[in-house]
Amino acid sequence: DTGVSQNPRHKITKRGQNVTFRCDPISEHNRLYWYRQTLGQGPEFLTYFQNEAQLEKSRLLSDRFSAERPKGSFSTLEIQRTEQGDSAMYLCASSRNRGYTFGSGTRLTVV
Amino acid sequence: KNEVEQSPQNLTAQEGEFITINCSYSVGISALHWLQQHPGGGIVSLFMLSSGKKKHGRLIATINIQEKHSSLHITASHPRDSAVYICAAHNNDMRFGAGTRLTVKP
Numbered sequence: 001d002t003g004v005s006q007n008p009r010h011k012i013t014k015r016g017q018n019v020t021f022r023c024d025p026i027s028e029h030n031r032l033y034w035y036r037q038t039l040g041q042g043p044e045f046l047t048y049f050q051n052e053a054q055l056e057k058s059r060l061l062s063d064r065f066s067a068e069r070p071k072g073s074f075s076t077l078e079i080q081r082t083e084q085g086d087s088a089m090y091l092c093a094s095s096r097n098r099g100y101t102f103g104s105g106t107r108l109t110v111v
Numbered sequence: 112k113n114e115v116e117q118s119p120q121n122l123t124a125q126e127g128e129f130i131t132i133n134c135s136y137s138v139g140i141s142a143l144h145w146l147q148q149h150p151g152g153g154i155v156s157l158f159m160l161s162s163g164k165k166k167h168g169r170l171i172a173t174i175n176i177q178e179k180h181s182s183l184h185i186t187a188s189h190p191r192d193s194a195v196y197i198c199a200a201h202n203n204d205m206r207f208g209a210g211t212r213l214t215v216k217p
Contacts, residue, residue, distance in 0.1 A: 042207035
């Protein structure tokens with residue numbers, strides 16, 4: 001297990017379509033985080049899981065966004081009815097205790 | 112006011128210069144992270160600090176818990192150090208600064 005894996009790396013979608021991203025964390029990491037980063041800004045927290053429980057959600061996460069971590073391993077982030085403002089890099093990170101590892105991100109472009 | 116403030120926002124240096132990036136935070140933390148992000152977007156964790164000072168190669172990170180301030184120093188800077196450096200305050204989740212874009216010219 002070499003790190004946090006995110007798929008796809010890039011996604012171009014038409015406005016109004018649904019998209020789903022996947023994050024595979026480091027296997028022994030019990031916490032998993034989703035962040036969004038727009039150009040020129042630092043990442044913004046979206047949500048995090050401890051095992052399969054979603055413990056916190058940012059108010060940035062509108063009802064078009066949903067995240068799951070069904071078995072406490074991989075996680076998915078779905079965006080329904082995408083809007084141009086959803087275009088961003090979506091980053092996943094996992095941790096155990098305080099050690100953090102980031103994935104390479106999924107860059108979403110909504111056209 | 113953002114919970115995590117970084118300065119400067121942009122920094123250009125000549126190769127060999129000593130570089131300092133500052134971070135101030137207003138939230139309670141269990142640790143303070145310094146991260147490096149290259150143009151492709153991948154983020155690498157450089158340091159995780161809860162007190163004092165850490166050194167790794169040419170990089171040094173310090174933190175003053177009482178003043179809620181941390182600094183990242185790069186000695187003998189090199190063009191390959193060019194990247195965005197992000198400070199993040201860690202409690203249950205991470206709160207990020209906006210990043211400092213460093214360009215080191217040969």
